[in-house]
Amino acid sequence: MVLSKNSGGHRGMQESMYSVIALVFILVACVELCDAAAAIDVYRLIQYDMSGSAYGSRFAVLNHHAASLHFPPGADLSRAVLIIPLRELNITFVREYINQKKPLGGLLFLLPDIFSFENGGNKQVHEKEKLKNLLAELEQLLIHANIPYPVYFAFENDEIDTVLVDIKKNDAIGQPATATTGGYKLVIPTPEPKKVASPTITNIQGWLSGLKVDGDTNQLPTIAIVASYDTFGAAPALSVGSDSNGSGVVALLEIARLFSLLYSNPKTRGRYNLLFGLTSGGPYNYNGTQKWLRSFDQRLRESIDYAICLNSIGSWDNELWIHVSKPPENAYIKQIFEGFSNVAEELHIKVGLKHKKINISNPRVTWEHEQFSRLRVTAATLSEISTAPELLQGTGGLFDSRQFVNETAITRGVKLVAESLARHIYGHQGKNVQIFADGGSLAVNPAYIQSWLDLLSQTPRVAPFLSKNDPFVMALKKELADHTDEVNMQHEVLEGVFTFYDSTSARLNIYQVASVTFDLLLLLVLGSYLIVLFSFLVITTRGLDDLISLFRRPPSRKVKTA
Amino acid sequence: MTMFHFFNCAILTFGPHAIYYSATPLSEYDTLGTSVKAALVYLGTALVKLVCLATFLKVSENDGFDPYQELLKAVIGFIDVAGLYFALTQLTHRNISQNHKFQAVGLGWAFADSVLHRLAPLWVGARGLEFTWDFILQGLEANANLVLSISLAALGSLMWLRKNKPKTLIPIIYACAGIVATMPSITSYLRRGLGWHFPKVVGFELFTSLSMAFISWQLFSACQRPSS
Numbered sequence: 001m002v003l004s005k006n007s008g009g010h011r012g013m014q015e016s017m018y019s020v021i022a023l024v025f026i027l028v029a030c031v032e033l034c035d036a037a038a039a040i041d042v043y044r045l046i047q048y049d050m051s052g053s054a055y056g057s058r059f060a061v062l063n064h065h066a067a068s069l070h071f072p073p074g075a076d077l078s079r080a081v082l083i084i085p086l087r088e089l090n091i092t093f094v095r096e097y098i099n100q101k102k103p104l105g106g107l108l109f110l111l112p113d114i115f116s117f118e119n120g121g122n123k124q125v126h127e128k129e130k131l132k133n134l135l136a137e138l139e140q141l142l143i144h145a146n147i148p149y150p151v152y153f154a155f156e157n158d159e160i161d162t163v164l165v166d167i168k169k170n171d172a173i174g175q176p177a178t179a180t181t182g183g184y185k186l187v188i189p190t191p192e193p194k195k196v197a198s199p200t201i202t203n204i205q206g207w208l209s210g211l212k213v214d215g216d217t218n219q220l221p222t223i224a225i226v227a228s229y230d231t232f233g234a235a236p237a238l239s240v241g242s243d244s245n246g247s248g249v250v251a252l253l254e255i256a257r258l259f260s261l262l263y264s265n266p267k268t269r270g271r272y273n274l275l276f277g278l279t280s281g282g283p284y285n286y287n288g289t290q291k292w293l294r295s296f297d298q299r300l301r302e303s304i305d306y307a308i309c310l311n312s313i314g315s316w317d318n319e320l321w322i323h324v325s326k327p328p329e330n331a332y333i334k335q336i337f338e339g340f341s342n343v344a345e346e347l348h349i350k351v352g353l354k355h356k357k358i359n360i361s362n363p364r365v366t367w368e369h370e371q372f373s374r375l376r377v378t379a380a381t382l383s384e385i386s387t388a389p390e391l392l393q394g395t396g397g398l399f400d401s402r403q404f405v406n407e408t409a410i411t412r413g414v415k416l417v418a419e420s421l422a423r424h425i426y427g428h429q430g431k432n433v434q435i436f437a438d439g440g441s442l443a444v445n446p447a448y449i450q451s452w453l454d455l456l457s458q459t460p461r462v463a464p465f466l467s468k469n470d471p472f473v474m475a476l477k478k479e480l481a482d483h484t485d486e487v488n489m490q491h492e493v494l495e496g497v498f499t500f501y502d503s504t505s506a507r508l509n510i511y512q513v514a515s516v517t518f519d520l521l522l523l524l525v526l527g528s529y530l531i532v533l534f535s536f537l538v539i540t541t542r543g544l545d546d547l548i549s550l551f552r553r554p555p556s557r558k559v560k561t562a
Numbered sequence: 563m564t565m566f567h568f569f570n571c572a573i574l575t576f577g578p579h580a581i582y583y584s585a586t587p588l589s590e591y592d593t594l595g596t597s598v599k600a601a602l603v604y605l606g607t608a609l610v611k612l613v614c615l616a617t618f619l620k621v622s623e624n625d626g627f628d629p630y631q632e633l634l635k636a637v638i639g640f641i642d643v644a645g646l647y648f649a650l651t652q653l654t655h656r657n658i659s660q661n662h663k664f665q666a667v668g669l670g671w672a673f674a675d676s677v678l679h680r681l682a683p684l685w686v687g688a689r690g691l692e693f694t695w696d697f698i699l700q701g702l703e704a705n706a707n708l709v710l711s712i713s714l715a716a717l718g719s720l721m722w723l724r725k726n727k728p729k730t731l732i733p734i735i736y737a738c739a740g741i742v743a744t745m746p747s748i749t750s751y752l753r754r755g756l757g758w759h760f761p762k763v764v765g766f767e768l769f770t771s772l773s774m775a776f777i778s779w780q781l782f783s784a785c786q787r788p789s790s
Contacts, residue, residue: 017609037692185691511691519566522698526570530577537585 037184038159038510042108043235045142045151046462047193047501056143057151060503062188064105066510068164069093070171078103081186083164085110085156091137098145107151108186108508110164111135115401116155117240117458128403135399139234143392150188153235153398154508163510185511193503199464199494201230201280203292204477206256206484208263208274219299222273223421224307224379226289226368227252228282229461229476231396236462237505241396242405245282246456247314247413250449252276253479254414255421258442260483262422262435270425272305276484278476280463283395284498285365288463291492293375306336307379308421309368312394313413314405314453316384319350320413323381323388325358325373332378336420339429340382343419346432347412356388364391382417384409402457407450414444464500567697568688574701575680578708579673586665591658593666600649600670607645608678614638636747643743646671646718660723668715672708680704699764706764709771713778714742720778720785727785735781742774 045057067080069088084094086109097104114128115135142151154160167184210220227248233239240246256276263269281288293301313320322340326333337353344351358370365371366388372379385394415436422428422435436442459472466473468491481487538547583589583597615638619631649667658666680700688697717739720727727735749767752758758766 187691512693513691514567514693516566519570522570523566526574526577530573530581533578534581534585537582541586 037512038163040154040157040160040508040510041505042152042154042188042508043237043505044193044503045147045153045234046232046236046504049499051497054146056145056501057147057149059148059150060188060190060193060506062106062150062152062186062508064186066108066163066167066184066186068168068171070168072171077105079105081106081108083108083110083160083167085164086112086131086135086138089134089138091134091141094138095141098141098147101148104149106149106186107147109138109151109153110156110160111153111398112156114403115238115398117402117454132399132404136397139397139399140393142234152188152506152508153238160510183513183515185513187509187511188506189509190503190506193501196464196500196502199498199500200466200468201288201291201463201492201494202466202468202473203280203288203490203492204278204473204480205292205488205490206276206480207486207488208256208259208276208484210263210271210273211266211269213271219303220271220273221305222275222300222303223425224275224277224304224372225252225255225310225417225421226277226279226307227310228279228286228288228368230280230282230288230463230466231400231461232283232392233395233397233400233462235398235504236465237460238398239396239400239460239462240402240457241400241461242402242453242457243314243400244312244394244396245310246396246453247312247405247410248310249278249456249476250452251310251313251410251414251417252278253452253483254410254444254449255418256480256483257448258414258418258436258444259421261442270422272425273303274484275304276480278480279368280466281492281494282368283392284463284494285363285391286368286371287495288492289368289371290365290374292490293371293377295490301375301377304372304377306332307369307372307377308417309372309379309381310413310417311368311381311383312385313382314384314410316409316413318348319352319384319386320344320416321352321354321383321386323354323356323367323369323383324379325356325367325370326378328353328355330378333380335424336378336380339420339424340416342430343416343423347416347419349412349416351416352386354386382413396461402454405453405457407446407453410449410453411444411446414449418444462500464494464498465502465504564689564691567693568684571684571688571697571701574698575676575684575704576673578705579669579676582665582669582708588662588666588669591662593658593662596658596663596666597670597673600667601674603645603649604671604674605678607641608674610645611638611641614641632747632751635750636744639746640743643714643718643739646715647722650715650718651722660719663723664715664719665712667719668712669708671715672704672711675707675711676704696760699760702764703767706767706771709775710742710745710767713771713775714739716778716782717742720782724785731781731784738774738777738781742778745770 044060047054047056047058049055062081064079064081066083067075067077068083069090071077071080071082082104084107089109094107096102112131114131163184170183212220228245229249231239231241231244233241256274259274263274277289277292279286279288279292281291322337324333328334328337333353337351340351356366356370358373360374367381367383369379369381389395418436419434423431423433426435428435436444438444455475461472473489477487477489535547538550583594588597615635618634618638646667649671650664680703684697684700687694717735720735721739745767749763752766753760753763
């Protein structure tokens with residue numbers, strides 16, 4: 001019995017030992033987590049191959065010292081990361097560095113808060129515009145260059161601002177980045193980027209059937225409304241494309257909602273089918289639209305009266321453009337343009353017509369309607385942009401954020417398109433009839449537009465990084481299904497001209513490090529302290545003779561043996 | 563180079579204990595067993611203290627100074643003194659003089675304290691890339707703690723092992739022992755109540771440990787004179 005009592009006591013001791021050990025482990029884990037001076041989210045420059053040529057930043061792993069723009073001239077930056085805030089960016093400097101292929105450890109661009117979704121900007125308008133243009137220029141430079149070191153984007157915040165001030169101070173003094181204090185090391189531990197295997201593009205279409213009168217066997221004519229929803233920008237994790245083409249997507253959804261209200265009642269259902277298309281692959285010469293059209297059967301394609309493509313209608317004041325590829329003298333084009341002009345006059349909008357011939361042998365497709373025109377379907381693109389954009393330009397980059405989009409512009413655009421379409425469908429051309437009047441049950445809903453615009457401005461939508469069952473794509477499908485009779489999704493593989501690489505965002509750790517000389521100095525100091533301590537203790541406890549005898553041992557032994 | 567920093571801080575934290583053992587006559591008289599036994603007693607004391615703290619102390623949300631909690635912690639700190647009493651008086655030591663006994667016990671006590679409190683943070687923290695002065699300050703604190711432990715052991719041996727002490731010195735001995743025993747509470751009050759920064763606290767600890775060591779050395783030699 002005594003034994004069991006003892007063993008019980010032992011068990012109690014063991015349990016408390018285990019709890020102590022567990023506590024130690026938890027403490028160890030906690031200490032492990034908060035290691036760095038600062039840790040921020042960073043977004044990598046896109047890496048892609050186009051027709052075999054490599055573009056973008058080819059590396060992702062970063063483990064170098066930080067340097068600022070105030071580095072001493074002639075310093076070796078091949079193992080340093082330049083931290084450049086956008087406000088201090090000198091674009092010629094960066095262009096020179098990239099074009100002359102000067103060695104650099106890495107680049108980190110700091111973007112002001114106004115380009116992120118969470119923080120609004122209460123800055124003056126002209127500063128916003130200047131930054132926007134600068135960022136657009138930087139983006140174009142970076143995505144068309146082959147950069148053999150990592151390039152990352154991050155948003156400014158307090159932590160990194162203090163770090164940058166410190167770095168600048170040290171660079172100004174001329175203290176190298178490896179000094180005892182103020183030396184910062186940037187570490188991004190991310191795996192090497194791999195190719196994205198068979199990137200998919202998903203087209204979503206919604207079909208609203210028109211009213212078929214009994215005895216009428218002919219196929220009803222169809223009007224198509226199309227917008228591409230994917231983006232391409234310098235940082236794929238930040239390419240939200242609020243204006244290009246978030247505004248188009250939102251407008252399409254609102255138009256679908258309005259017409260679904262009209263078409264829900266057989267008395268107000270028009271004699272036209274409505275086909276809504278949300279296409280992907282926009283930045284890549286509207287590859288998705290082409291595949292979508294090719295998937296139609298002949299009858300459907302021939303029944304399309306005309307198609308309206310929406311592209312960037314979010315930040316205009318008073319002027320919109322209709323781009324066509326058929327000559328303006330064409331009767332159909334005249335009809336469409338007149339219909340739009342009449343409505344535009346009433347809404348105090350100026351609408352211009354721009355004609356650009358298509359060249360079938362040239363693979364470059366500037367506007368979405370050109371894909372329709374190549375298959376001989378009448379089409380036009382409504383946009384605020386007047387000049388044709390280049391390849392991979394104006395496709396929703398870093399600068400295209402929520403701050404620069406105006407909901408009222410989209411609302412007016414929706415009204416323009418919806419009224420023009422309705423007047424054409426119901427045969428009220430030229431008449432001053434307001435079908436979607438403000439304040440009525442068919443009014444354009446600004447809250448709907450705003451909530452979808454906010455969602456789109458928070459969702460990066462670069463097509464290769466959107467999987468087949470991506471939640472956003474599913475959300476678009478569900479929304480379109482709410483407003484239409486039938487929804488179909490088409491999954492295709494992006495054509496082989498483009499290859500993309502993953503690893504688009506990571507976590508940057510900033511460490512404050514001490515140099516090797518500091519460690520050696522400390523070792524020296526500690527060594528001398530210990531020697532002094534040893535001598536002091538020997539002298540005080542055993543006497544000075546003992547200390548001296550420690551160094552005189554070998555001779556005394558010799559004397560003894562002799 | 564961060565293993566280097568860990569090595570530096572380790573020799574600052576644990577080096578003096580080894581130096582003390584080898585430099586003083588402790589190594590000649592082979593008092594390692596005593597030190598080891600003292601270390602084990604410290605381990606036991608630490609466990610008892612942990613259990614008492616867990617049972618009686620409340621977890622405070624803010625990092626301020628709560629006098630009642632600190633008083634409780636000081637009372638539990640006296641378990642330390644009880645442990646030291648146990649190590650000095652109850653354990654069977656080899657035949658070594660009192661002079662060396664308290665030194666060996668104090669050394670073993672301080673070494674166990676350093677290992678338990680400072681080894682784990684050092685291993686985890688000093689090896690990382692981030693550089694802080696904390697670990698060097700911790701090493702200096704370990705040095706101060708060594709001196710304090712040895713002075714406490716000296717005063718303890720004076721109180722419990724030496725029978726014939728000069729009457730006038732007895733209250734001074736007990737007062738000094740009390741100060742040294744409550745040193746942890748004093749430092750935590752300085753850190754939390756007055757808001758002193760770590761370097762200042764470490765400097766204060768070094769200063770007080772040296773002065774306490776000097777005072778206890780004087781007391782010890784004063785008590786030694788009548789018997790010799």
